Each structure stands twice: as C-alpha cells, then as structure tokens.
Amino acid sequence: MDFKLTSMSAVLERADGRLRSPDAGVRLWPTGFPLLDDAIGGGFRAGSLNLLGGPQGQGKTMFALQAARAAVKTGRSAVFFSYELEADALVQRLVAMEAGELDPYDAPDLSKIRSIFEGTDGGSGGLIERMALTSTGTEALLRVSEYADRLVVHRSTATHTDITEINDTVKKVMGDTGEPPLIIVDYLQKVATPLTELDEEDRITRITEQLKDVAIEFECPIFAVAAMDHEGLEPGARMRTRHMRGSTALSYEPDVVLILATKSDIVARHHLMYGGANAEHFKDWSVLTVEKNRSGSGGAEIEFKKRFDQGRFDPDGNVVTEKLVDERVYVE
Numbered sequence: 001m002d003f004k005l006t007s008m009s010a011v012l013e014r015a016d017g018r019l020r021s022p023d024a025g026v027r028l029w030p031t032g033f034p035l036l037d038d039a040i041g042g043g044f045r046a047g048s049l050n051l052l053g054g055p056q057g058q059g060k061t062m063f064a065l066q067a068a069r070a071a072v073k074t075g076r077s078a079v080f081f082s083y084e085l086e087a088d089a090l091v092q093r094l095v096a097m098e099a100g101e102l103d104p105y106d107a108p109d110l111s112k113i114r115s116i117f118e119g120t121d122g123g124s125g126g127l128i129e130r131m132a133l134t135s136t137g138t139e140a141l142l143r144v145s146e147y148a149d150r151l152v153v154h155r156s157t158a159t160h161t162d163i164t165e166i167n168d169t170v171k172k173v174m175g176d177t178g179e180p181p182l183i184i185v186d187y188l189q190k191v192a193t194p195l196t197e198l199d200e201e202d203r204i205t206r207i208t209e210q211l212k213d214v215a216i217e218f219e220c221p222i223f224a225v226a227a228m229d230h231e232g233l234e235p236g237a238r239m240r241t242r243h244m245r246g247s248t249a250l251s252y253e254p255d256v257v258l259i260l261a262t263k264s265d266i267v268a269r270h271h272l273m274y275g276g277a278n279a280e281h282f283k284d285w286s287v288l289t290v291e292k293n294r295s296g297s298g299g300a301e302i303e304f305k306k307r308f309d310q311g312r313f314d315p316d317g318n319v320v321t322e323k324l325v326d327e328r329v330y331v332e
Contacts, residue, residue, distance in 0.1 A: 029182050029221050032070025035317045039290050039300035040256055044182065044221035048294075049212045049253060051188070053226045053244050054260035058286060060225045061085065062311060063260065064184050065093055067223055072147040077181040079152045079173045081166060083190040087153035091144065092117050093311035094151075095131075098140035100310030108134040109309040150177070162192040163210040170218055180220030185211065187225035189245055204246035208253045226250060238266045238325065241291045257292040263303060268323035286313065287320055 028043040037043045044050055044067075052060050061084060068078040082090065092113050099107035108116075108131075115121040116130045116137070123130040131137030154161070154169050166185070173181050185191065191207045198206065215222045229245045239259045244250040251257075264282035290300040301324060305314040 029067075029071050029076060030074065031067045032073075033066070033288075033302075033304070033313075033315050033317060035300075035302045035319065036258075036288065036290075039296075039302065040293050041295040044223060045255065045295060046180065046219045046221060047216045048221045048255040049208070049215050050221060050223045050256040050258070051226045051244070051250060051254045052223065052258045052260065053228055053241070054239055055228055058260040058262065059306065059308060059313065060260060061186050062093065062308070063288075063313060064186055064223055064225055065090060066097065066312060066315070068151055068182060068184050069094060069097065069147075071182040072150040075150075077150045077152070077173060077177040077179060078184065079154060079169060079181045080184040080186065081154045081156045081161065081169075082186050083156045083158060083161070084186055087155065088117065090153055091148070094144045095137070095140050096311035098143040099134070099136045100307055100312055102136040102139055104307070104310070104314075106135045107140070107310060108137050110311045111309075113137070152181075156190070158190040158192055160192055162194060163207070163214065166191070166211075167214055167217075170214065170220070174218065180218045183214070183220060183222040185222060185224040187227055188250075189227045200246050201248075205249040208249040212253050251292075254292065255294040256290070257298075259289045259291050261287050261289070263287050263320075263322075266324050268325050287324065288317070 027046045028041075029045075030037050030043040031040075052063060054060050065080070068080055071078045080090065093110065096108070096110040096113050099113070112121070112134065116123065116127065116134075121130060123133060127141060128138065131141050152173055154165075156165075166183075170181065170183060188207060188211070189204060191211070193203050193206060195203075195206070211222050211224060227245045228239060228243050239261050241251050241257050241259070262283060263285040266287060267282055284306050285303045286306055288302045288304060290298050290302075292298050293300075301320040302317045303320050304317040307314055
C-alpha cells in the first residue's frame, strides 16, 4: 500500500470519525496564549511548521518553553531540541514560571531559583527543603513534577544534531508515549547539516524543508525559533519574515510565522512623544505579530507583559490598540 496516496473518501471518513470521537483525534496543540490560539485557529496544527523570530533578548526561548509547558500540562508530550541552554536551565525556568503564576508579586524570581538549584542560596537540604523557604516555591516544584516526565530535553549541538538525530529522537519519544509530541527546535539555523559544501542559503533551505517533512511524517507540530538577519536587527527597524537569517524558504515553507518585538521599538513615534508615563511602560511589553497563517488570516498584533524575572510572559495578552509602524520614524 502506498501511504503517500489518500483518497478523498478516506479523508471524509477520518473527519467524521474524529468528530464522533473528538478525544481520539485532537489535531490542535494549544500554545498556552489564548489570544494567539484565537489568531491562528486554535493552536498549532498536526503536520505544521511554525516559526518564531525576533531580535536577541526578546524571550523567544522563553516563549517556546511556555508553549511546550502548555502542551504537557494538558497531558500531551513535548520534546525540546535545545541548541542554546542545558536542561537544568530550562527546568529552572519552568519552576520560575509556575511560581510566578501562583503569585506574580512575591514569588521567588529566576535568579533565586537558580541559586537554589546550584546550592548557592545559603540554605540546606534538598530541593524541597530549600524551596519551602520561599513563598510559592514548593507548590511550583510540585507542579513541574506533575508533567516533567512528558517534557524531554535533547541537548543539541550544531555539529552533531541533524535532521536524522531529530527524526530518531521523535520516534523514540513516540515509542515511549504512544503519541506524536510537540517538537521545539531552538534554534533552526543551528540544526546540523552533513553536506558542508552547501552555502548558507541552501543549507537553511534544506533544514527548513526537512523539518516540514518531519512534521508531516509524524503528524505533529514543530515550533522552531529562527535567528534574524543583521538587517532585521538594526535600531528603528521592525522585524519581518524577510529578516529571518539565511533563506527565502523561511518565508514560503512555514505554516505560521510569528515575530516578537519590544513594543517601544515598533510603536508609532507620537505615542512615545505624547504618551506620558505610558511611553516608558511600552518597554515592559512585547508585541507578537502573526506574519503568516496558512489556516486563516495573518496580521494579528498581540501584546504580552514581560515577566522576565520570572522566566515567562503573562499568557493573557491584549490586542494592540496603538499604531505600529515598519520604521521607528513615523510621520503623520
């Protein structure tokens, strides 16, 4: 049987069966950000490639980790290919996220949690004993423990972790859990390629196409962080899909493209000049733009409060009401 061929009658039967037994065939992975889910049609779709771009320091890894957390908290599984951070750093961020959501004001911040994990906090005993000395630390640790076995971190390297390694790891996770996971790749341009003679453009094109193939083969979503080109990092410029580093394939292959930017960098100049105290507050917010959405319309602009000291964004964002511009210098 050729599994690449699908009759339309089979599609109809599958859709009918899924509707009659929704729990058996859920095809969406909520991101954990309700307004984003609304904008992209309910969440990440099976077989889709989703990209997240933005300049350095915008919290892209944090955003991706929150999406992974949302998946595993609903009983799903996720695998995080981390080319940037060790698993220890990611779990510390998860504990900080949980603590911050329990109490946004008095929760231990990320630096405090890091010191507890590293044993430099001046306390004694194990994690439970040390976290018990903070306001929400114990409950946060217990919350992470409830889903920790469903979130797997692969310590990836730019020299060895290629598409074959990603493919084999996903197979193993599916074998252990019996279901397709949400796949996080942090970040796309660091995926190794054995064909070293390829130039940067061709290399990233190959990676992007192969990641899309993995998503389709395993019927799971991939959420990949993408680095920005130098042009997209210039002060006063608004990040766009074309600024993603290395390939026009990053514009055409993905199903969803998201761009993160600090609100103060992309809001119209008159808001900064005449906004009073609110102008300074723009620095505390990030704007997520839905640049592309194959399952619906793009262009949505959503703002999220930065809680970087707690390793997270506030998940309940707002639709941006201010004028945003492509260039910082805006003339009425």
